[in-house]
Amino acid sequence: MKWFSVTILLLLFIGLLLYLIPGLGTKEEKSDFKVQVVTTQGGFGYRIFNGEKILIKQDFIPAVQGDKPFATAKDAQLIGNLVAQKLSNSESPVVHLKEIENLNITLPVN
Amino acid sequence: MSLTVLFLTSCSNDDEDEDLGNWVDRSVFDGSPRSGASSFTIGNTGYIALGYDGDDYLNSVWAYDMDGDFWSQKADFPGVARNAAVGFEIDGTGYVGSGYDGLDELGDFYSYNPGTNTWTEIASLSTTTRRSAVAFGINGFGYFGTGYDGENDRKDFWKYDPSTDSWSELVGFGGDKRRAATTFTIGNSVYLGTGVSNGSYLDDFWVFDSTTESWTSKLDLDEEDDYSITRSNAVGFTISGYGYIACGEFGGTATSVWQYDPSDDTWEEKTNFEGTSRQDPIAFSNSSRAFVGLGRTGSLYLDDFDEFFPFEEYDEDD
Known part of the structure; x- marks a missing residue:
């Protein structure tokens, strides 16, 4: 009986260790997505980095017809954050027109 | 067990019989699977449009920069979302059309201008709608043929002339x-x-x-x-x-x-x-x-x- 409780305790201890040491046994590189807002010709865009590696370079508003940059840095940041969040959740980083409307992104008229 | 067998097989033909060619992982998005997408290449940029991800037919369009190994999301495809469409390039313009939306075979076509990031509807096929066809652009024209029209497989070919925005049969x-x-x-x-x-x-x-x-x-x-x-x-x-x-x-x-x-x-x-x-x-x-x-x-x-x-x-x- 005693060996049984010792085994349980040992397992609990190993479990606790795994819990306390972050990143152990997980693929860490994938979750590190950074957004960088950049000034582009006539407005703003964003870059998404996975660690040091550039993954998405968005000089213009995604999904929208025409090469239209974001009107404000805040708008670029909002959509960039949305994309980074999707990537962190292992979802498709696609931006839908509906999301652009819901976040009240200004669409330049031209 | 099957893994072991595979492993042994791959080791056994290791020496002089090895086929040439190497595959190198490139920048991808986890969580963006798609099948039956359409693609075309303009210069050093590859475009992916449409496809099916197992749940939805897609209308998003991505451009891959071969030199920089990164992606940009482009203007959405304006037609109905679909897969099994064709994609081709003529003189720096991309073309996508035909396909399947889950219910019907399709015959509408669109051109993509990479300089302005805009899609424009062009002349629809003047023949039966279809999916899983082939198409290619060469010498200033587009060519489209074979495929499945919902009832039969096909062997006819059609030629698209961008200067007149029209299709004609090519025998x-x-x-x-x-x-x-x-x-x-x-x-x-x-x-x-x-x-x-x-x-x-x-x-x-x-x-x-x-x-x-x-x-x-x-x-x-x-x-x-x-x-x-x-x-x-x-x-x-x-x-x-x-x-x-x-x-x-x-x-x-x-x-x-x-x-x-x-x-x-x-x-x-x-x-x-x-x-x-x-x-x-x-x-x-x-x-x-x-x-x-x-x-x-x-x-x-x-x-x-x-x-x-x-x-x-x-x-x-x-």
Whole structure:
């Protein structure tokens, strides 16, 4: 009986260790997505980095017809954050027109 | 157990019998699987449009920068979301059309201007709507043919003239009707082969001379006993004067890759695609570099993407 409780305790201890040491046994590189807002010709865009590696370079508003940059840095940041969040959740980083409307992104008229 | 067997097999033919060619992982998005997407290449940028992810038909469009190894999301495709559409390029403009939206075969077509990032609807097919056709742009025109119209496989070909925005029939293809065939372009010639009809995989192989607009039969894809090129739902691409047919479906999904030498009409097997076996992937090539990825195996939709180096030794670590 005693060996049984010792085994349980040992397992609990190993479990606790795994819990306390972050990143152990997980693929860490994938979750590190950074957004960088950049000034582009006539407005703003964003870059998404996975660690040091550039993954998405968005000089213009995604999904929208025409090469239209974001009107404000805040708008670029909002959509960039949305994309980074999707990537962190292992979802498709696609931006839908509906999301652009819901976040009240200004669409330049031209 | 099956893993062990695979491992032993891969070790046993390690030495002189090794096929040439290396696959290198490129920038991808985890969680963006799609199958039956359409692609076209303009300069050093590859475009992916449409497709199906297992739940939804897609209308998003992404551009891949071959030099920078990064992606940009472009203007949404304005037509109904679909898969099994065709994509091709004529003189710096992209074209996408036909396909399947889950209910119907489609015949509408759109052009994409990469300079302005805009889509414009062009003339619809003047023939039956269809999916799983082939199309290519060459010599200032677009050519579209074969495919499945919802009732029958087809063998007719149509020519699109961008200057008049019109389609006209192009007679002269001597091959059988089929769907899910593959083409690749070398110089002024477009090669067409593979595909399936009524459960039979076609083994004929054709070349289209774009200057005379005529088709000529080449040696069959099972000409040599050790050829196993016949398949459907594969991709074709070109690197440095050689043509390639990769992945696809032949009873099950495939990883094998065959290289075509137009100078003597022969095929040589290359290193298998590094990822999971798959059908309906996409390929980009700018004639000197080529990229293959996405697609599906059974009901598993794939999101990985590799560059192919046909004359390098295989290295599993890159």
